[in-house]
Amino acid sequence: MHGRNKLQKVVVLRWGHRYRDQRLTTHVALTARALGASGLILSDIEDEKIRQTIEKVIRQWGGPFFLQMGVHWKQAVKEWKKRGGIVVHLTAYGENIQTSGVMNKIGATRKDVLVIVGSQKVPKEFFSEKVSDFNVAIGSQPHSECSSLAVFLDRLFEGQELRNEFKGAKVKIVPQIRGKKMVSLDSVS
Amino acid sequence: MHGRNKLQKVVVLRWGHRYRDQRLTTHVALTARALGASGLILSDIEDEKIRQTIEKVIRQWGGPFFLQMGVHWKQAVKEWKKRGGIVVHLTAYGENIQTSGVMNKIGATRKDVLVIVGSQKVPKEFFSEKVSDFNVAIGSQPHSECSSLAVFLDRLFEGQELRNEFKGAKVKIVPQIRGKKMVSLDSVS
Numbered sequence: 001m002h003g004r005n006k007l008q009k010v011v012v013l014r015w016g017h018r019y020r021d022q023r024l025t026t027h028v029a030l031t032a033r034a035l036g037a038s039g040l041i042l043s044d045i046e047d048e049k050i051r052q053t054i055e056k057v058i059r060q061w062g063g064p065f066f067l068q069m070g071v072h073w074k075q076a077v078k079e080w081k082k083r084g085g086i087v088v089h090l091t092a093y094g095e096n097i098q099t100s101g102v103m104n105k106i107g108a109t110r111k112d113v114l115v116i117v118g119s120q121k122v123p124k125e126f127f128s129e130k131v132s133d134f135n136v137a138i139g140s141q142p143h144s145e146c147s148s149l150a151v152f153l154d155r156l157f158e159g160q161e162l163r164n165e166f167k168g169a170k171v172k173i174v175p176q177i178r179g180k181k182m183v184s185l186d187s188v189s
Numbered sequence: 190m191h192g193r194n195k196l197q198k199v200v201v202l203r204w205g206h207r208y209r210d211q212r213l214t215t216h217v218a219l220t221a222r223a224l225g226a227s228g229l230i231l232s233d234i235e236d237e238k239i240r241q242t243i244e245k246v247i248r249q250w251g252g253p254f255f256l257q258m259g260v261h262w263k264q265a266v267k268e269w270k271k272r273g274g275i276v277v278h279l280t281a282y283g284e285n286i287q288t289s290g291v292m293n294k295i296g297a298t299r300k301d302v303l304v305i306v307g308s309q310k311v312p313k314e315f316f317s318e319k320v321s322d323f324n325v326a327i328g329s330q331p332h333s334e335c336s337s338l339a340v341f342l343d344r345l346f347e348g349q350e351l352r353n354e355f356k357g358a359k360v361k362i363v364p365q366i367r368g369k370k371m372v373s374l375d376s377v378s
Contacts, residue, residue, distance in 0.1 A: 005261075012205075023210075024216065029373070030336075033330065034330040035336070093362055093368070093369040093371075094364060095366060096364050097348075097351065098351035127368050129367070129370070135365070137364055139224070139350075139351045139353075140361070140364055141219075141250055142246050142250055143219055143220065144216035145221040145286045146216060146220075147223070147335045147339035150337075150340050154340050154344075163285065164328075172329070173326075173329035173330075174329075175283060175284050175285050175289065175326055175329055177283060177284055178317065178321075178324060179316050180282040182282075
């Protein structure tokens with residue numbers, strides 16, 4: 001399915017969500033799905049609105065994509081590592097994705113990746129070896145967590161994620177130079 | 190400054206902003222700045238909160254980056270074209286950034302690019318030759334406008350935008366494998 005990283009499964013862990021962040025976290029989830037991640041863990045909190053929005057997208061546009069909510073972030077990280085995965089923390093303070101060799105190192109592990117997407121005030125622990133194997137910066141400027149995640153996924157999958165076909169979709173866009181073309185699919189449900 | 194595209198200046202036009210979108214539009218602006226665009230035009234509306242947030246970021250983290258508000262989108266497009274620039278409309282219905290040759294075509298124009306970032310309900314005109322020279326899809330799935338913009342800029346500038354140094358910054362992050370390092374700069378003001 002993916003080029004270099006056909007064996008590297010990616011799951012996004014969204015930390016620090018508050019209810020005022022509903023639209024932003026929804027955008028993080030849509031980004032994760034559209035750019036090849038297998039699922040999103042919304043840690044430490046449940047948010048029914050987000051669940052409904054994302055489940056509706058999956059029903060309409062296909063999957064697979066999972067959404068897990070309410071698990072404590074430490075627990076999620078612990079389980080991920082126990083299963084042999086690595087943890088990448090996206091932060092403006094980390095190694096530059098462009099000028100350092102960090103993406104090669106991540107690719108070379110050939111392990112599944114849990115990407116932590118935080119906010120301005122993440123716990124200090126996120127930077128430590130106990131939690132993150134790599135701290136990656138999509139540049140060291142104030143940024144959007146959606147955008148950082150998007151660039152990270154696009155580079156990890158080398159753009160191949162944009163060839164993905166989703167399964168069980170009811171509708172599908174057919175790319176056009178101009179105008180809109182959407183087709184209904186007869187999926188067996 | 191930028192590799193292939195050192196001559197292609199990019200300005201983002203954010204269309205369809207409503208006050209409930211303040212945080213999202215702020216993220217669009219931060220993305221534009223962090224990933225090498227020269228400025229953001231918030232069309233058809235003024236929003237003081239966004240102006241304050243972005244101006245604070247520029248004071249603290251540097252520029253150049255301009256923010257223009259309230260201009261009617263048609264006027265902005267007309268002026269851009271008059272000055273010889275091209276218009277790229279980011280939409281899930283457009284040509285796939287990965288599987289079509291659209292980015293090569295955009296690069297080959299060597300012209301400055303106005304990127305229109307809309308929302309779900311953009312006017313039909315955006316797709317027409319009167320407005321857009323290219324309609325580009327960061328995949329044909331439901332998406333985030335921040336993320337779409339991020340992938341577009343990262344690919345247009347071939348990642349070189351992440352080497353940018355901003356001028357007049359008061360603070361700067363020094364990338365680290367672990368932890369946070371920020372330095373104060375003595376900029377002449």
